[in-house]
Amino acid sequence: MTLRGTHLGRMRDRSFDTLVIGGGINGAVTAASLAGRGASVALIDRGDFASFTSETSSNLVWGGFKYLEGYELYLVWKLCRSRNRLFKAYPDNIKEIGFYAALDRKGPYPPWFAALGALAYWIIGLFGTRHPRLLSQNKIETEEPAIDTDTVRGGIEYYDGILVDNDARFVFSFVRSAIEAGAAVANYVELVSAERDGDHWKARLRDVDTGEEFTTAARTIVNATGPFVDALNSEWGVKTEHRIVYSKGIHLIVPRLTTRHHHKVLAFFDDTERLFYVIPMGRRSVIGTTDTRVNTPFTEVTDDDIEFLLEQINARMDLETPLTKADIISSRSGVRPLVVSTEGSDQTDVDWTKLSRKHVVEVDRDQHVVSIFGGKLTDCLNVGEEVADEIERLGIPLEKDLHNWYGEPAPATRKEFYRQARLMRLDALREKPETEPLTDRLWRRYGRRAFDMLEDIRRNPAMAEDIMGSADYLRAELYSAAESEMITKLEDFVRRRSKIELVVRDEAIESSPGLREVAQILFGDDAERRLAEYFGGKIPEASRSRGESSLHGRTVG
Ligand SMILES: Cc1cc2nc3c(=O)[nH]c(=O)nc-3n(C[C@H](O)[C@H](O)[C@H](O)COP(=O)(O)OP(=O)(O)OC[C@H]3O[C@@H](n4cnc5c(N)ncnc54)[C@H](O)[C@@H]3O)c2cc1C
Known part of the structure; x- marks a missing residue:
């Protein structure tokens, strides 16, 4: 079962x-x-x-610096408080990240004014991050040469959080x-x-x-x-x-755009004076987002959306060659459900x-x-x-809230995991340039469940092999996912439990010989049906080949 x-x-x-x-x-x-x-x-x-x-967010855990523009101090305070609690509860999954904002001569705010705003944001955020700093044009030029500083007056750096996975x-x-x-x-x-x-x-x-x-x-x-x-x-x-209205936002995932600071979010004002970002996602960059009023929750990325974002980015970054449609690895589109009152005006005339x-x-x-x-x-x-x-x-008795229904396991459990991983030299097993140490990855993704993966790898070193080339997934992770992550369709794994579909091109997924083994581990006898369902009926040749698995001692579940 x-x-x-x-x-x-x-x-x-x-x-x-x-x-x-x-x-x-x-x-x-x-x-x-x-x-x-x-x-x-x-x-x-x-x-x-x-x-x-x-599944369509910017992956940011933030107090909403930009909401200060609308003087929503209480909302910003509440969001910052929540951000700070999340930082504490998820130290490995949510990391503090610098927002590096370059301010154009045409932009709405001079750097000194933005710096004052950033200082206010830091204070409202109860000093939950590093303090902000004011940046000169020269500093930006040397710190991140990928930013086109020709028309930049200066900038600021302030801090918020990002979900390391998705x-x-x-x-x-x-x-x-x-x-x-x-x-x-x-x-x-x-x-x-x-x-x-x-x-x-x-x-x-x-x-x-x-x-x-x-x-x-x-x-x-x-x-x-x-x-x-x-x-x-x-x-x-x-x-x-109250009721909901919809604001559509899209993201484009492209090869890494930054040269020095891939661990920072770059922020720019677009032509409509709205902030948009270049956000790191593994070895990729994510450009987003837009804010368009729509009447339906079902949206897609249109050619106009793409053209707009590419134009904005090409005008603000010094890229070796301008970014084109062909560079887009994947994209996503979603609607923010925004709350309005059902009373009085229908609020369709306000600035969205x-x-x-x-x-x-x-x-x-x-x-x-x-x-x-x-x-x-x-x-x-x-x-x-x-x-x-x-x-x-409403009459349902609840136990006292001990705040133990969320968060990563206790530091002592983490320490023990790192000790066991060190003793078995886990990181030496899969040393690859540009990828994070396995110990960090397994702990962050699985917490306590990662102990079982260490045991699996000790019993069978093939469990520490990458299963899908550049996708950064070990065989051991797949077996664990099959048991505990309620993956019903292949897309659930490729798009949501992992971010493979976001950062790997479709052609590379289709030609990955490991995909069949992934399906076998996840779905057992149902693998063929799930593969066909994922590819819309026609399974690509590479995923058809029935490669011999080097696995022993585990049943497909
Ligand atoms: C472009 C964009 C960027 C964003 N960036 C950020 C960000 O960086 N940081 C941040 O904090 N927030 C961000 N947000 C906001 C955040 O993503 C959303 O507010 C949040 O995800 C909404 O979650 P939800 O659970 O209300 O809705 P959903 O995630 O839509 O969940 C509702 C679920 O209900 C299910 N459902 C509907 N009807 C039925 C039914 N009859 N039976 C069973 N199931 C049903 C649907 O399948 C759906 O999965 C962003 C949003 C967008 C669109």
């Missing part, structure tokens, strides 16, 4: 304190916080976890916490309908993978469907004081980019529904706590 099969079994015809609908950051954090405090919880998503908005993997860490705290959790399960019956909800769910329908019951529901929150509430007749990025948690006490509007990855701990408070007020 797969992990998903077991969890589906636990959902069928059962009754829970809370059913959480939507497995993006808000649903995942809600399930982790409620289950971690003793509630019985079911969490479903009709796609994979984090397969909608939460947003979707961060979301999954909360799903995993929920599982470990006893929640019943399943991806590819859609809510078909739900009705209030006496003191509980009866929900009809559909396994999207097999088409099977079943029922489950819950005393309360959390609507964490992100951009779909209003549609679901109106189906149930839930009335709220100036709408607040705050979140709101609302409760319908008659229906026992908690709705989450908006919210950022950065705000996730606040959301988890606020939803738990509301669920408690």
Whole structure:
């Protein structure tokens, strides 16, 4: 029985304190916080976890320096506080990073004014990062020659946080916490309908993978469907004081653009005076983002989007050759669910980019529904706590919040892992230029589960081999993922549990002989079907070859 099969079994015809609908950051954090405090919880998503908005972010954990432009001091303070808590709780997954902003003569602010803003930001952020600094044009020229300084007046450097892996993997860490705290959790399960019956909800769910329908019951529901929150509430007749509008943002992933400071985010004002960034992602750079008003949550990267971003970047960087469409390795597009009031004006006439990025948690006490509007990855701990408070007020008893439903394992556990890895000379096994030491990578990605990988590698050195060329994934990681990461489709692994699809070109994935072995480890007898599904029916030649595996002593699970 797969992990998903077991969890589906636990959902069928059962009754829970809370059913959480939507497995993006808000649903995942809600399930982790409620289950971690003793509630019985079911969490479903009709796609994979984090397969909608939460896989399209900039991967930044930040207080929102740019929100100071709109004088949103309280929001910035709250986000900075949340950022600082995340820094403490995830020291290996979230790293402090410099934002290196070059300010153009045509830009809206002179460097001294931006530096004052950065100082205010640092103070509002309770000194949770290194202090900001003012940069002269010369300093920028020598520190990062890739920036075109011809029209630059100077700049600033301030600090925030970045997710070292990716947003979707961060979301999954909360799903995993929920599982470990006893929640019943399943991806590819859609809510078909739900009705209030006496003191509980009866929900009809559909396994999207097999088409099977079943029922489950819950005393309360959390609507964490992100951009779909209003549609679901109106189906149930839930009335709220807020609703969602959509702002589209895109990112382009390209070969590394920076020459010296690949561990910094470069920030520029675009032609519309909006900040945009060049963000490091492994050995790649990510350019983004845009902010366009749209009427649907379903968006894609258009030629106009690409043209705009390439034009902006080429005008501000001194690249050996201008960046073109052919340089784009992958792209992503998503909508920010922004909160507006349902009362009064419909707020469609306001400046879209100036709408607040705050979140709101609302409760319908008659229906026992908690709705989450908006919210950022950065705000996730606040959301988890606020939803738990509301669920408690709806009569579900929760244990005291010991703040142990999130975060990396204790420093002593980390120390022991590093000791064991050192004794077996783990880093010497796979020394590759430009890649981080294996010990750091395994600990960051898997925490306590990484101990089992050390054991697997001790038993069989082939477990320490890279499975897909440049993708930085060991065989041991795949076996662990197959058991514990609820990977239902190949895309779940390639796009969300890992960032392979973002940083490796499609052609390289298609021609990777390791992909077949990946599918075999993840899906066993179902590998062929999952490969065909991933490639839209036609499996490329390279993935067809049935390479002999050098593995012993592990069963495919
Ligand atoms: C371009 C861009 C850049 C961003 N950058 C950052 C950043 O750098 N830092 C930051 O902190 N935030 C950032 N954000 C904001 C952040 O990504 C989002 O606010 C957040 O991911 C929203 O999460 P969510 O859980 O509310 O929604 P989602 O992630 O969309 O999750 C909702 C889930 O509900 C599921 N669902 C819907 N209907 C049903 C149903 N009937 N049954 C079952 N499941 C259902 C969907 O499949 C979906 O997975 C960015 C957003 C965008 C668009």
